[in-house]
Amino acid sequence: xxxxxxxxxxxxxxxxxxxxxxxxxxxxxxxxxxxxxxxxxxxxxxxxxxxxxxxxxxxxxxxxxxxxxxxxxxxxxxxxxxxxxxxxxxxxxxxxxxxxxxxxxxxxxxxxxxxxxxxxxxxxxxxxxxxxxxxxxxxxxxxxxxxxxxxxxxxxxxxxxxxxxxxxxxxxxxxxxxxxxxxxxxxxxxxxxxxxxxxxxxxxxxxxxxxxxxxxxxxxxxxxxxxxxxxxxxxxxxxxxxxxxxxxxxxxxxxxxxxxxxxxxxxxxxxxxxxxxxxxxxxxxxxxxxxxxxxxxxxxxxxxxxxxxxxxxxxxxxxxxxxxxxxxxxxxxxxxxxxxxxxxxxxxxxxx
Amino acid sequence: xxxxxxxxxxxxxxxxxxxxxxxxxxxxxxxxxxxxxxxxxxxxxxxxxxxxxxxxxxxxxxxxxxxxxxxxxxxxxxxxxxxxxxxxxxxxxxxxxxxxxxxxxxxxxxxxxxxxxxxxxxxxxxxxxxxxxxxxxxxxxxxxxxxxxxxxxxxxxxxxxxxxxxxxxxxxxxxxxxxxxxxxxxxxxxxxxxxxxxxxxxxxxxxxxxxxxxxxxxxxxxxxxxxxxxxxxxxxxxxxxxxxxxxxxxxxxxxxxxxxxxxxxxxxxxxxxxxxxxxxxxxxxxxxxxxxxxxxxxxxxxxxxxxxxxxxxxxxxxxxxxxxxxxxxxxxxxxxxxxxxxxxxxxxxxxx
Numbered sequence: 076x077x078x079x080x081x082x083x084x085x086x087x088x089x090x091x092x093x094x095x096x097x098x099x100x101x102x103x104x105x106x107x108x109x110x111x112x113x114x115x116x117x118x119x120x121x122x123x124x125x126x127x128x129x130x131x132x133x134x135x136x137x138x139x140x141x142x143x144x145x146x147x148x149x150x151x152x153x154x155x156x157x158x159x160x161x162x163x164x165x166x167x168x169x170x171x172x173x174x175x176x177x178x179x180x181x182x183x184x185x186x187x188x189x190x191x192x193x194x195x196x197x198x199x200x201x202x203x204x205x206x207x208x209x210x211x212x213x214x215x216x217x218x219x220x221x222x223x224x225x226x227x228x229x230x231x232x233x234x235x236x237x238x239x240x241x242x243x244x245x246x247x248x249x250x251x252x253x254x255x256x257x258x259x260x261x262x263x264x265x266x267x268x269x270x271x272x273x274x275x276x277x278x279x280x281x282x283x284x285x286x287x288x289x290x291x292x293x294x295x296x297x298x299x300x301x302x303x304x305x306x307x308x309x310x311x312x313x314x315x316x317x318x319x320x321x322x323x324x325x326x327x328x329x330x331x332x333x334x335x336x337x338x339x340x341x342x343x344x345x346x347x348x349x350x351x352x353x354x355x356x357x358x359x360x361x362x363x364x365x366x367x368x369x370x371x372x373x374x375x376x377x378x379x380x381x382x383x384x385x386x387x388x389x390x391x392x393x394x395x396x397x398x399x400x401x402x403x404x405x406x407x408x409x410x411x412x413x414x415x416x417x418x419x420x421x422x423x424x425x426x427x
Numbered sequence: 428x429x430x431x432x433x434x435x436x437x438x439x440x441x442x443x444x445x446x447x448x449x450x451x452x453x454x455x456x457x458x459x460x461x462x463x464x465x466x467x468x469x470x471x472x473x474x475x476x477x478x479x480x481x482x483x484x485x486x487x488x489x490x491x492x493x494x495x496x497x498x499x500x501x502x503x504x505x506x507x508x509x510x511x512x513x514x515x516x517x518x519x520x521x522x523x524x525x526x527x528x529x530x531x532x533x534x535x536x537x538x539x540x541x542x543x544x545x546x547x548x549x550x551x552x553x554x555x556x557x558x559x560x561x562x563x564x565x566x567x568x569x570x571x572x573x574x575x576x577x578x579x580x581x582x583x584x585x586x587x588x589x590x591x592x593x594x595x596x597x598x599x600x601x602x603x604x605x606x607x608x609x610x611x612x613x614x615x616x617x618x619x620x621x622x623x624x625x626x627x628x629x630x631x632x633x634x635x636x637x638x639x640x641x642x643x644x645x646x647x648x649x650x651x652x653x654x655x656x657x658x659x660x661x662x663x664x665x666x667x668x669x670x671x672x673x674x675x676x677x678x679x680x681x682x683x684x685x686x687x688x689x690x691x692x693x694x695x696x697x698x699x700x701x702x703x704x705x706x707x708x709x710x711x712x713x714x715x716x717x718x719x720x721x722x723x724x725x726x727x728x729x730x731x732x733x734x735x736x737x738x739x740x741x742x743x744x745x746x747x748x749x750x751x752x753x754x755x756x757x758x759x760x761x762x763x764x765x766x767x768x769x770x771x772x773x774x775x776x777x778x779x
Contacts, residue, residue, distance in 0.1 A: 148551045151503060152529070156560060159533035177504070181511035185537030201501045209507060 077246060080280070082119040083108045083168040085132070087407055088175050089157045090150070091141040093124035097307045098256070098282040098424040099141075100194050100335055104234050105174040106130065111235065111403030116310040118412070121168070123161040133160070152179055162186055172404035177205035183212055189417050190216060191409065192233070196332045197223070199338075210336070213413050215406075218354030219403040221332040230409050234333050235402030236393070241308045241317070241342040243390055247382065248319035250276050252345075255325070256338045257283040257293065262326035262350065267302060269324055269374045277324075280316060282307040322365070322381045326374060335356050338397040341389035348377045359399070430763055431523040437461045437484070443493040446478035449514040449659040450634040451493075452687055453547050456586050457526040457616070458482065463587065465537075465756030465768070473520070474598045475513040477483050487513070488503070506530055514538055522762060529557035535564055541763065541769050543567060545584070548684045549575070565765055567758075570706030573684040582761050585709070586685050587754030590660045590744070593669070593694040595742055599734065602628050602673035604697075606688050607662070609635040609645065614678035614702070616644040620656060621726045622675055629676075632668060634659040642729050670696035674717070674733045677701040678726060690749040693717070693741035700729045710749070718740040 085108055091099035094106035102124070104237050109122045113131045113417040125140045142148040147359045156192035158179045165171060167187035171191040173179045179339040183190060198201060206214070213296065216222045251273070253266040263279050270277035279302070283289045296302045308316060323340040325331075330353025337347045337358045347365035349355040359365040366377035396403075444449035446458035447461040454476070461474045465483045472484035478491045489512040492755065494500035509614055510531045515536075517523060517538035525531045525544040535542060549555060558566070559577050567581045567685045602623070603619040615631050622629035631654070635641045649656050660668060675692040677683075682705025689699045689710045699717035702705040712716040718729035 106650050113746050148554065149551055152553050152556050155533040156557060157532055159536060163536035178507055182534065182537065184511060184515035187532065199501055201499065206509060350650040 078118065078188065078407070078414065079115070079117045081117075082121070082167065082411070083110075083112060083410070084121045084123060084161060084164075084168040084171045086158070086161050086171060086173045086175050086179060087122060087124040089125050089126070089138045089141055089153050090143045091125075092144070093122065093128040093130070095141075096144075097309045099143075101176075103335070104193070104195065107237060107399045108172065108174070108403060113407075115400070115403055115407070117128065117406075123157065135164075136250055137411070147250055147417050151379075155350070158182065160424050170413060171407075172410075174262075177202045180205055180212065182207045183209050189413050190212060191229075193217065194221070194226075196221065200386060200391060202267055206227070213409075215409060218357050219236060219334040220330060220332075220357065222354045229412060230405065231341045232402055232409065234335055234338070234345070235344060235397055235399035236335065236338050237310075237399055238342055238393070241312060241339060242314055244320075244343050244345065245386065247321050247345075248317075249321050250278050250319045251378070252320045252323050253277065253279045253281070253317060253325075254313065254316070254323060254340070255281045255397075257281050257289050259292075260327060260329045262324075262328045264288075265326035265328070265371055265374070267293065267296045268371050269378065270302060270418045271296075273378045275321070275378065277302050279304045279314065280306065280308045280313070285382040292324040302386040303322055303420055313339065314343070318346050320345045322378060323347045326368075326371070327352055327355070329353070337365075342393040344386040344389045346381050346386065346389055347383050348374050348381065360388070360392055364392045394398065430759070430766065431469045432471065432561070433469075433753060433766065434519065435469060435762070436462060436473045436475060436487075436513060436516075436520040436523045436551055437464075438510070438513050438523060438527050439474060439476040439480070439527045441477050441490045441493055441505050442495045443477075444496070445482070446482040447493075448496075448690070449661045453493075453528075454493075455687070456545070456547065457771055459558040459587055459589060459751045460524065460526070460755060460758060464758075465761070467580060467752070467755055475509065478735075481700060487516075502536070510534065514587040515773075518589065523757075524762075529554045532557055532561045532564065532731060535561050541565060541765050543572065543581075543765060545569065548573065554682060557758070565761075569707050570683075572709065576589045581764060582757065584748055584754060584761065586687055586690070587751035588639045588687065588690050588694060589751055590694055590745070591661075593691060594666055595699065596670055596672075596695050597738065599673050599738065601673050602630050602671075603633045603673045604672045604675050604692075605629065605633070605670060605677075605731070606634045606665065606668070606675060606692070607639050608639045609633050609638050611644075612679060612681045614676075614680045616640075617678035617680070617723055617726070618676040619645065619648045619680070619772045620723050621730065622654060624723070624727045625730045627673070627730065628660055629654050630666070630668065630671070632660045633656065640689075659770070666695070669697050672697045674730060675699045676726065678720075678723070679704055679707070681705070683707050683710075689717070690745055694745040694749075696738040697739045698733050698736050698738065698741055699735065700726050712740070716744045 087093040087105035091102045093102040095102045122130045126136040132315045139252045142150045142153045165188040171190045254264045255261040351367040361367045368374045439445040440456035443454045445454040447454045452509035466474045474482045478488040492503045493593045494505045514534045517540040523542045544565045607613040718725045
């Protein structure tokens with residue numbers, strides 16, 4: 076049986092539409108996996124997401140809209156209804172690819188279909204209690220650095236991005252750009268420091284996740300000229316922003332799990348300056364597609380020399396590592412390994 | 428087969444120990460049901476609660492301590508692990524009595540054992556989405572007033588309280604007492620108004636659930652003499668408090684679901700003045716064991732006349748309606764009805 080005729084369910088989160096209108100990293104990846112599988116000839120792919128989601132696969136949905144887009148919803152209510160809706164149909168699939176989070180794992184004792192969980196991030200150390208409680212299942216990490224030592228991972232599969240959304244910019248713009256969630260973890264406040272020390276203009280784009288942080292550490296510096304905040308950007312706006320970009324400042328203050336934004340910038344040929352924390356050194360080729368730094372001073376030095384890099388190498392690195400096709404091809408290998416192991420289990424069971 | 432040899436699992440919440448050290452209304456009821464079943468001769472009762480819980484039934488636990496007593500825990504993590512731990516053993520029981528909340532319902536499609544859910548309250552209208560999604564199961568309401576019109580209830584079973592914890596106080600104390608969560612819903616601020624208008628001392632006891640409410644509406648009035656706040660009380664402290672109590676002021680601002688506190692006060696022969704909202708008129712016999720009022724002025728009038736009531740009738744009303752034995756005897760009838768319906772289903776299935 077051709078592996079591509081296996082029946083695959085992709086379980087997406089229901090915080091946002093899949094794909095999201097603007098922000099929504101996990102929904103973006105869930106969409107990219109789904110569309111990538113269809114593009115690579117998989118015949119029976121079903122996306123479980125919100126009702127208004129858009130896909131070329133089959134869509135199955137119980138929840139009308141993302142709970143982040145409709146604040147009358149209690150997230151937990153939508154989450155557990157959505158997960159149960161998907162998993163009670165487990166028998167209709169050969170594999171469930173969970174891009175949700177830890178809650179679906181607690182339904183594992185009740186289903187026979189194997190589940191692959193891509194761990195998109197540990198939002199708190201406490202959620203490890205769930206992952207560690209279910210070790211007889213399949214896990215993928217999104218970078219080698221974002222791994223828990225106790226969990227049995229099958230592989231690391233880097234996130235892939237949709238290059239058709241991103242124009243290759245052969246010549247550099249003149250702005251420093253921060254792109255990401257407005258949250259201390261992502262270090263927009265450090266980008267402001269760097270911009271001031273370099274005397275360069277900075278554009279900050281992203282959804283505000285920590286209003287107090289924004290009000291106290293960013294807002295006092297925003298002047299609508301040298302330091303601008305333009306709110307969240309959708310893919311079209313983001314692509315236009317890269318035209319103006321000299322370099323992206325990704326001065327994360329905690330280990331990065333993957334860092335979609337870095338790959339997106341490089342796809343537009345924009346080099347990236349990132350803190351050497353977590354996965355950044357897996358995404359950026361240091362000294363070739365950007366620089367890894369350890370503090371603001373090093374970031375300022377990096378801005379000085381980043382113009383000398385060969386911008387073509389940025390796009391090239393993405394094409395060779397971080398496309399949807401690469402990601403899905405890597406997931407195909409993981410799926411194949413899961414089917415192999417499941418068949419082995421069945422043989423063992425039959426031999427008894 | 429004697430119904431009392433059926434295997435019953437009681438699923439308690441894991442916010443607090445079962446029974447709780449002080450506050451923890453749902454855990455209290457779960458404990459009372461469990462102990463009540465054992466006392467009435469049920470042979471095979473298993474309590475699913477935190478590991479440090481105390482029961483004369485069998486205890487099964489995965490979660491060490493209540494998440495409200497150990498703030499390093501993410502509640503959702505402990506909840507889903509606990510529920511999954513219980514329900515994956517569903518086949519070992521003839522009935523699962525869910526005292527948790529809505530999350531266990533989303534595991535219903537995966538288990539064959541019937542589940543009875545006592546709906547202890549609708550914390551938000553949005554959780555009705557879950558209850559309404561699972562109508563082919565069994566529900567009990569804790570008062571006739573706390574019902575959703577779309578749900579198929581088997582019965583109302585009033586909460587029962589442990590009379591052995593409560594001393595009958597033949598003579599009245601001289602304090603007004605507020606006992607309950609410090610939250611606008613429970614109306615401690617109205618109790619303060621009444622106390623000032625009556626020129627009587629007020630003791631406020633209970634866990635602070637809304638700190639801003641406490642700081643803004645209660646704290647300015649607390650003077651450690653005429654208006655005291657003594658924090659949360661455990662059953663022993665509560666019993667001592669009733670000795671000093673003239674009447675309990677229960678001036679809830681939203682419909683009461685049941686109102687354990689009113690029954691506990693009446694058990695000590697303390698009459699209660701309550702807002703005529705929700706279940707209060709089901710618990711209090713108006714004009715006999717307390718007064719139902721509609722506003723602060725009526726509450727002040729009620730304080731004036733409450734000394735004339737026959738305090739014996741308070742205890743009597745509890746003995747006749749709100750004991751653990753009454754509650755459990757009513758649950759026995761519900762269990763019996765469930766077993767009858769399940770047997771019918773099996774017969775129909777076998778007849779096909």
